[in-house]
Amino acid sequence: MSIPSPELAVGDPLPPLSLKDQDGREIKLSKFRGRPLILYFYPANETPGCTKQACSFRDSYEDYRKLGATVVGVSGDSPESHKAFKAKYNLPYTLLSDEGNKVRKAFGVPADFFGALAGRQTYVVNRQGIITLIYNNQFQPEKHVPETLKVLQA
Template identity: 70%
Template sequence: MAALSLAKPTPTLRLSPSFPPHSHRHPQSPLPFPPNSSASHFLGLRLSFTSPPSSPVSSLGRFFVSAKVNKGQVPPPFTLKDQDGKAVSLSKFKGKPVVVYFYPADETPGCTKQACAFRDSYEKFKKAGAQVVGISGDDPSSHKAFAKKYRLPFTLLSDEGNKVRKDWGVPSDLFGALPGRQTYVLDKNGIVQLIYNNQFQPEKHIDETLKLLQSL
């Protein structure tokens, strides 16, 4: 009878479902389980969203709450400086298709390859009646040197502070450590008809973009 009495649950032994009922408190932790337990790791992931911005999980948290431009939408307007320091607005391109491609940075291997691929196919874009616009966080002087070095015939815009990138919801790569590489095709009415994201195969942006433009 004594054993049955001990087995009877009492209010003082009841725990929240969030904590394992048979765990015991670690002497250096306020949690009712050792810090290296699986439950602690799970809770750590939840708590890490309040950690400093350098945390990879924190970066993921920022990504999930960001706005996002989708196919069939008109993206937020912008006015940015080009490689010559002149202000260029998105509305300038209305009435003709425009390819807006966001890239991480001038002079990096993938971005150079992508820019040169757009350059080499530029006549095809012109034939399709489309303009090409590249956007990164580099300043106008960096864009000017980049365009001159590789003879880029199209506009490069300086999104210092990455405001437009954030407004359009361009996703980052590598847990937020690397600005994303994303291409948008807008039709003559300014409506997004294609969104293509491929960080590590930059030339495919040109192929996918031309396919759509030639079908419009």
């Protein structure tokens, strides 16, 4: 996995990377090229804000599908934890495991509370693989959905 440093910005290409999904399969983000991608980083499964965010993406999933977009969530949780979280909340999209938070750090997702809390940041990537929006809002996780839908609809 080759990720530029120190962080990604709007206009940058999405780096080629591969992470394990909730079923333990290696997933390359390049497989989503050709359609918009919503890649959201969240702190952890089963926390109140993260559950609210995941369910917000779930509840708007059809809106994303109609716009041809794919939603993918990323956290440092294990594939097994993702599998249970996905099943419990009936999440229709892929969850990727960034154990050790290497990708999160390389992307430049800021941490909160002096680094004690992993950040919550969403990237909108266009059909060509270019980042068109970076949205960060740690404390209003449900806001990530309307912000990303606005960009896709524009």
